[in-house]
Amino acid sequence: MSTSEKPRPHETEESRPYWRGAERGALMIQRCAHCGKLRHYPRLVCDNCHSLESDWVEASRRGTLHSWTVAHHAFHPGFAQDVPYVLATIDLEEGVRALGILDAPADGKLAPGAAVTGRFERRGDGVSVLHFFLARQGPRLVKGDDQC
């Protein structure tokens, strides 16, 4: 069991509000206290106005599928039991992106623009990580031939 532990986040001063929010199921996004620009992932300075002051807002957890990968090979022993799993890049309604685990069949048909809803799920090791679920089949941006 000791070899199959998943990696844990290394919290920093900047990321602590995100992980505290995750524990209570809230997706917290950092906001510039001067110009109001949202930024994700959290960082020290606003890239718009260069203010060092920031606060936090709770995001809707609604968004659309931007891209994804299906992990078939476990590059870390902690995920050996999880493959295949889908890692999804999500355009959140708030205008920033999030990466989460998409709870959809690994061999299912996915398309950019599909509507998703997010939810934090507490793992066995107590870490709450972001999962997304397909809300309904969204429109396909461009018809792509990805059969092979």
Place this chain on the structure above:
Amino acid sequence: MSLSGKAAITGIGETDYVRGSTKSAFRLQVEASLKAIEDAGLTPKDIDGIIPIGITGAPAEEFVTNFGIGDLRYSAVTPLGGASGIAAVQSAAAAIAAGICNHVLIPSGRNVSAGARAGVRIHQMPQFHLVTEYEYPLGAIAPAQLYAPMARRHMELYGTRSRQFAEVAVAMREHAILHGNAVMKKPITIEDHQSSRMIADPFRLLDCSLESDGGAALVVSAAERAGDMRQAKVVVAGIAEGHPDSPSSITQRAEMTRLGIAKAAPRAFAMAGVTPADIQVAEIYDCFTYIVICQLEDMGFCGKGEGGAFVENGRLKLGGALPTNTHGGLLSQAHMLGMNHIVELVRQLRGQGGATQVEGARLGLATGYGDLGDGAIAIMQRV
């Protein structure tokens, strides 16, 4: 002041590329360096600048101590992952053009069999700290998993297909087998690619580059001295590095099908005074097949979204319109952080390409790609 034509690659050296080398990374770096210095007609004590490559690169001091260099005038590091080698050539050219030093050694070498595999070190690298904090715990562990969404997005937007990725893999393998100094020696077909196991969809095993051991090194000198040196004169005609938007996180990048080289390439082509149509041979960084396709677009060889069709019908093969990775690249020769691409380009332009020589090649380019999208491009010319 333009750097164009100011610096020349006067020495190249590389070891055999293998798996399971018993030599240390530093020994591989030293062996390649000594070959490059001899190739240039210099002695190790002539080196007065050093830019070590990669996280396995020994610090300049190690070379000073071992080579007995009395007056090292320039040292630097260029932390751009697989674009570090070309960024180092740019740094060397700038230092030489400014009169700081005369002969810059750029050594590289790694022994992954002894430990440092690419896939398990991202979380130890400071430039990846946002990935480490927010993505690694979700199971986004290896470069294949971080880059796959870029390829998937490209496929969905433009209809790019896995069979087109296979075209890249097959061309690289053919070249590696002809070249000889390559880890992979068995021919592959499109169907072999299509039936290779899925690693991180859409990347199959044969979309992924190799872990391998070896060393590669360059000597960069003032172009005006190169004419009196041992080898045919190959100058740096145009060179640039470029960093992508959101360099610390692909997830947050507005346009994830655009790499840093999209910013660098126009600068390098303008500096050299040439266009993609003039390029006779290309050594394009190929950690994954898709990355070749994306760079071809970003450099302007074709439009965005057209790269999949561009690589079809053997265009990248010897005898095709754009012979690419005449050494087999990272996919089939060795993963030498792209330093092997620069070595191969110089060899081609000297006419020393052997079985994979592109007939009459006088103008070519090499690219690098690294970390989460950093790019670099060097256009070189035999003069």
